[in-house]
Amino acid sequence: MSDTRDLTLRVNGTVHHVNVEPRHSLADTLRESCGLTGTHLGCEHGVCGACTVLIDGRATRSCLVFAVQVEGSEIETVEGLAEPDGTLHPLQQAFWEHHGLQCGFCTPGFLMLALGALRENPDLDDEELRDLIASNLCRCTGYQNILTAVRAAADIMRAKARPAPNP
Amino acid sequence: MSWVGRRLPRLEDPALLTGRGQFVADRAKGALAMAFVRSPLAAGALTEIEVPPIDVPDSFVFTAADLFGVGAIEAILNRPDYKRVPQPVLAGDRVVFAGQPVAIAVANSRAAAEDLAEQVFADVEPDEPILTFEDALADGARAVHPEAPGNVLVEGQLRGEGVDSAFDAAAAIVEVELRSERQSAMPLEARGGVAAFDPGSGRVTLYASVQMPHMLRTGLADVLNMPESDLRVVAPDVGGGFGQKMSLFPEYVALVWAARHLKRSIAWIEDRRENFLGASHARDQRFRAKAAFDSDGRILALDADLLSNVGAFSCYPVTCGVEPLMAFAELPGPYRIAHYAVRSRGVTTNTAMMAPYRGVSRPMLTFTMEQLMDRAARQLGLNPLDIRRRNLICDFPHTSPTGLVHDLGSYIEAMDAAARVADLEDFRERQTRARAAGRYLGIGVSVFSERSGYGTPAFAARMMEIVPGYETVDCEMDPSGRVTLAIGASPHGQGLKTALAQLAADRLGVTPEDVRVVSGDTDATPYGWGTFASRSMVIAGGASQMASDKVAEKLRIAAAQMLECAPDDIELADGLAKVQGANRTMRIADIARALHHKSHLFADLAAGLKEQAFYDPAGTFSNACHIAEVEVEPATGGVRVDRFVVVEDAGRLINPLIADGQIAGGVAQGIANALYEELVYDEHGTLLTTSLADYAVPTAFEIPPIDIHHMETLSPATVTKAKGLGEGGTIGAPAAVIGAINDALAPFAVAINTMPATPDRIWQALRDAKDKAA
Incomplete structure (x- = not known):
């Protein structure tokens, strides 16, 4: 071989x-x-x-x-995922703030999973997000904080993707 | 304002979030790779190992015959009932479990090493494997090890006076026989090591995914007959441990041996199948217990016969006594038991070695005590909360029948608080309405204590040859005013570094960002015992606080000299030394610099700012109440956990964000214990569950939101007033979930006695009950 x-x-x-x-x-x-x-x-x-x-x-x-x-x-x-200057992506920032990781081994996979899905559909509802997050395994967190983090990041990403309408 | 108590996001996270963590496999580049040839059979004589001709450079196969001068791993308990069973690094003349290492293959990539390992054949003359308690304890059973006829490796027995007369006087006697099947801690990062050989010094640095780096160094040096100074062990970022990474495994001995033998750097990065086969397993316990109650529901006596399958070997350093002896000592849990009788045995079988997994025996003993309570309540017509209230410890300190001292706790208060949150009355109404509609809801209560933060006295009481327990911390402030804590504990995902930084920051008047915590490197940290047994916040935390206080005291003395006041008048806060009641301050960084660079000015003080503290507490008990609400679908046996409430009392919370994370993750593992995860051997001793497709780890779909509340009964037994909580979620959740299932199935007169309560087990129990009724 x-x-x-x-x-x-x-x-x-x-x-x-x-x-x-x-x-x-x-x-x-x-x-x-x-x-x-x-x-x-x-x-x-x-x-x-x-x-x-x-x-x-x-x-x-x-x-x-x-x-x-x-x-x-x-x-x-x-x-x-992060900006070249080190600024964290909203997903990374939300995982940090909401304690969405412990050992951190599964974290890159969850970040990329959520990134792909939210780019495709930034309007995923809570049930759809749960379905999405159930794709991967985490042994440390019990998932709730991951869900909370992805929800928070999704809201920020959506707000950024849709600039405020002109007055 | 205090840093302790704040929900501070963790200092560990930015590196992990950006893919810049350093896990052991990330250090394998440039090293040769090792793979293991493992026994295909559970038991038998190893008659020959067929090794192919090797004509590729950098490729090697080694068997036990090559390991001259290498000893066996031997875990020792100095108890008369304990049978020593040495664990060879590579199997010699016999194999004792399917998956046992019999040879090592080394090549220039993991793929090539696996290709080579596949060409090595272990010829085994099979014996009938001993797999179950029934096999092992049968009259005339074959001995798994010649050293241990009868197959019992350790046995604790106690029969308090008055047990029999208490049963004679009982108004009700309740008996249970409960089981937990075999499980895996299943850290998402499997085991692995990179043994880096330094040709200049001849030293090996072993980067390894472990929880106990100093202990690993000692164990390796003992087995390899080498001085510890020739070995450095580093636990880099560790992708979860949960107990599976605290034992000395033969794979690490083989790895370091090969690196020294070949004078090359070698990596062994285990895959998932290998982790299921060769790493430690846990649980697999059968508890029989009967309790005598008076007519008011007060327990008069408890009599228990406890079996723990310890697998093929005794794990080093904590030994196979860890499950049976903890069960022996702690079965009464949070309840007042006047008369206690127990027999607890560790039984050896031709299965993978058992070793600690988060919770250790307590998931089973909590399940046992809570089922006794629920069944007694039913029998006596009492409310499940009332019967618990009549038996829970309420006078402190409380001494258990085995001499354990419970410091101040809130057993009854936590239960009542959880019951309020769960709103039991409302639930009973919903349950009644649901039953009328053909749906089966249930609720389960689990009250437990979590012995945590215990030092050498607790381990010495088990008669361990190696007595873990203390921690030493070095605290140093450098000339720039930044702080380094070097700790012997070895966190692997818990967020301990952040929590310790919060503790030290408060003592030293700096911010947590100013405090760097160094762990896991035997060259850079004081000898310590790593992270396990809900100990690190209490013990490493206590030592960190004490060491920080010593540095703070020196800062105050120096500041007092420079600011011309008394040391007691100096307050350290906001990066400043302030004279209380006066408008005079100095930057802490300036004091630190002066103590390093102008030490001649401080005649009575030694130069520098480095202090050490040692802490070895007797231990403390945190406590909690879990309440689970489930729905069971009788047609399929399926269970959904709809709601989960936790009221936890772990004393002072250093970082509630981290504490909640520990509880939620623990509960998820407890739910997995109760409902999903099971390692299955077939009748030949072949492990059937060797992938994550077979071993059902729950996903976000199965784990409900966990509703966590805290009480803060400050511990009088620890310097930080904190209690450990790392295992509590896993300890309490199974009992709550199974209790809820049994409540849901009450109309069918069915009781589930085995974890995990998989759909087929529940469906079978319902069918059996139906057959019986017909």
Whole structure:
């Protein structure tokens, strides 16, 4: 299994030239070849969602995708979430304020899961949000603070996305 | 204004939120990778290990025969009833559970190491596996270990005088036989280590996802027969532990051995399947208990026979006594029991080793006491709250039948407060209306105490060879006025660093942002016992407060000299030393600089601002009441938790935001214990539940909002007045949930006795009741 492929991946707007085995998952490639270790592996069989990233805007388990499948796609990971000057994204800020994380291992996956969904539909109601958050596993928080944080961030993101109407 | 008591967002979070945390796998780059070959069978003679020819550079396979000079892991209790069972690093001539490490494969990537491991075959001449209590305790049962005929590794017995006569005099006798099946702590980050070899010094730095770094260093050095100074253990960011990461596992010994042997850096990052197979499990207990009551519902006596499956080995350092002996000592819980008899046994089987998981025995013993209360109430026609009120501890300090001293608590008050929040009268009306409509609602009450923050006396009483419990903290203010606390505790998600920073900030007159807490690095922190057993806020917190006070005292003396007043007149606040009643101040940072750079001016003071404090408390009891409201669907056996109320009393709250987070997360694990999670071995001892698709960890869909309220009975037994609360959610929730299910199913005369109460168990119980009635 030592045949490798040269790939060009776009991650968080940056081009990475990598050389990986065809069996290499996107998660392993992000972590080992791109140096982006914010994407975590909790199960490597697609249940826990800790490895969730956005591929062309859609939340995806990066442990279930091969790196060779995503050449040409736009990949987003937790490292790209904050502003370049360090200002936290509203989701990150809300997780912080509402204690939406404890050990922090699942957090990047929840952030990317929520980011993908809220970009697609910023008007998710509480029931839809609960359904969404049930996609991933957290062992520390009991989920309520994650839900509260995502709700709070959604409200801020919606307000930002819709500038106030002209007087 | 005080920092203690504020809902301060955590100082730990920005790095974790931006993907810049440093978990152990994030340090594996550049290292060789290790994978384990594990026993495919539960029991038998290991006759041969077939190793393929290796022609790839940097690829190695090692078996027990290669580990010359390496000892076994041996957890010791100095009790006459305790049987020592050494745990080999790699299996030698026999295997004792499916998943036991038998060989290691090292290669230049984890994938290559797994490929290599797959080509190694362990030939096992199988024995009939011993898996259950029935197997292990049967007359003439095969011994899992030759050292322990009879398969009981530890046994506590006590029979108080007056137990039998109390039963003779009873108005009612209630008996239960309850079970909790086997579960996994399931930290989302599995175990893992990177052993970094330094060719210059020959030292190894082991980065490992662990809760007890100093203990790991000692254990590794003992087994590898090396000085501790040649080893540095670092627990970086740890992705949850819940008890599973506090034992010395053979995998870490093998990892450090291989790094030293090959003089290379090597990483072992376990996958989920391996975590289910090879890491510790928990629960798997069967408790039989009977209680004698008088006609007013007062308990006269309690008589219990408790079994804990401890698996194939005794976990180091706390030993397999941890579950059975805690059950032995703490079964009475928050209740006044005059006459107590108990027999508690730890039984070895051909299954994965048991080790602590958040709660340790107390989920089962709370379930047991609360079921006794509920069933006695039913039998005697009493209200479930009244029967508890008549038996709860209300005079403090209270000494339990096994000599545990309960400091000031609020057992009855917390229960009454929870009942008010839950509005029981309103619930009973809703329940009646729902039943008329063919829907089954139930409510369950769980009152419990959480022994927490206990130091060496508690562990010494268990006769542990290694007696954990104290903490030492170094507090240093640098010349810029910033503070570093170096602690021996090792937080892994609890937010302890923020809470300690709040404590120290108040003592030193600075802000929490000015306080950096260093933990988890044996080169940088005083020897300590890590984070487990709801101990860190109490013990590391106490030591942090005491060390900070010593630094503050020195600051006051120096400030008094410079401001020409008495030290007692100096107040440290807002970054300033202020003379009380006068308009004179100095910046604390200027005092700190002076004590470092102009120490000659302070003739009576040693230079610098570094102080150490040591704290070893006897312990304290927090208490809480949980009330769960559920709906059971009799047609499917499905259960939905609709509401969950917690009234918690953990003494002084340092950071209520963090305290609530601990409670909510604990309750979620308790609900999982009650309803969902179960590790299943088949009759051959093969683990069937080796993925998160099989092992049902609840999601946001299953966990309801947790309605948390606090009481603050300040502990007279701790320096911070705080009590530990890390495990309470997990301890109390199962009893509340099962109590609620049994309340819901009362019209069917069905009682659920086994956790988790999965739909099939409930459906089966309903069908059995129907068959019986027919």
